[in-house]
Amino acid sequence: MTLKNRISLLVSLLFTILFGLASTVIFVLYSNFRKEEFRDRLEIKALSNIKLLVNVKEVDDQLLKMIDQNSINKLYDEKTLVFDSHYKLIYSSIDDAKINWSVEDLKYLKKHKTFFKQQGDYEVYGVFYDTKDKDFYALISATDDYGKRKLLFLRYTLIVSYILFTCICWVLTSFMVRKAMNPLGLFHQKIKNINENNLDTRIESKSNKDEIDLIASEFNFMMDRIEISYQKQKEFTAHASHELRTPLSRITAQIENTISDPATSVKGKTFLTTILSDVNHLTELISSLLILSKIDNNRNNEDNEIQRMDEILFSAIENLKKSFPEFSILFEIEESDNLDTALEIRGNKNLLEIALINVLKNACVYSDNKQALVKISTQENHLVISVLNSGKTLSESEQKNLFQPFMRGKNSKGTSGFGLGLRIVNRILTLHKANITYSIPNSKENLFQLFFH
Secondary structure, eight states, X not given: OOHHHHHXXXXXXXXXXXXHHHHHHHHHHHHHHHHHHHHHHHHHHHHXXXXXHHHOTTOOHHHHHHHHHTOTTOOEEEEEEEEOTTSOEEEEOSOXXXXXXXXXXXXXXXXXXEEEEEETTEEEEEEEEEOSSOEEEEEEEEEOHHHHHHHHHHHHHHHHHHHHHHHHHHHHHHHHHHHHHHHHHHHHHHHHTOOTTOTTOOOOXXXXXXXXXXXXXXXXXXXXXXXXXXXXXXXXXXXXXXXXXXXXXXXXXXXXXXXXXXXXXXXXXXXXXXXXXXXXXXXXXXXHHHHHHHHHHHTTSOOOOEEEHHHHHHHHHHXXXXXXXXXXXXXXXXXXXXXXXXXXXXXXXXXXXXXXXXXXXXXXXXXXSSEEEEXXXXXXXXXXXXXXXXXXXXXXXXXXXXXXXXOOXXXXXXXXOOSOHHHHHHHHHHHTTEEEEEEOSSTTEEEEEEEEO
């Protein structure tokens, strides 16, 4: 789970829980308030009946029933019972409702003065009224339909509000968190695209100095140090390679002169020829390292002139035949309306020629018949150069590391090389915003395709 999703989930859950608790507290408090209010109404009603019976001599139980029946404060399903000090019923309202009571309830009243309890859908209030002459007990039962309707309305209101605002909260929280974390997403995209060819990439830092800006500033500072270190390393490689070429050239010249000297024995010539081969390999390795360093130094100052890739390809084929005259390179070109436009590539001519020479050399060296097929075509208005040869193919594990430095497959046994050729090709194409792929179209066939965008 991503950080933005985790924050959205935690904030939404927190709001959901807090709003749920608040709604529950509101409902419980209002429910208790309704009970207390209804209890007060029952108490007023009970005491009013007792006082009318006791204090007003003109009021008998029949008149009290009439007063009770026409009372503006009439309760729903009300039932009133009044008892004297001997627990004898002296008044009962005309309602059909019943009150379940016992002498124990009246004794409890005498001791505790009042009680309030629930009997099914009814709520019963009892009160003990003490006068100088007699004691009276009153029980009154009723249902608070009005209060319960308001409580039910409040319950549904809270439930609907809870669901509605919870959904709104989840949507808004997700939106706000994503918007707030959007700079971090852009930060991630830029970091993901950083490689050895674009170490100059920096993250834009704003002036509000929040946590993301602080990270961006520190990241830029770190990239500055990495770029400087990487550049120094490449400069050292370039300088060392350049300095090593001079003594190697001298050694090569001296060995060649010694081999051509008639005074040198056959055994000595054989020995010197072996040494010369090793020196040539070392020279080739140093030249490859020097090319790589030049590619890195050229990535910010590349030649932006328009180049014709067909001309560069023909030049690469000619240069390759000078070194490997026994190799045969077949050529095909696919006719299309936009081919002339696709052949025009902006870049460095020398580097592009080096890339094509390395691909062609690789195809010829590792072919079974010392032959390669080169085809120029277009795909979605983009130039594609395909190089096909027959020979041993690479395994899946070897294909994954094909463009890594010093990588050589099992098919390279008995073939000289250092595993830098395709690495150089990949770096040159990356510099020109192009790419190279390897595939096996048929059994014992290797296909390299160069895509120029």
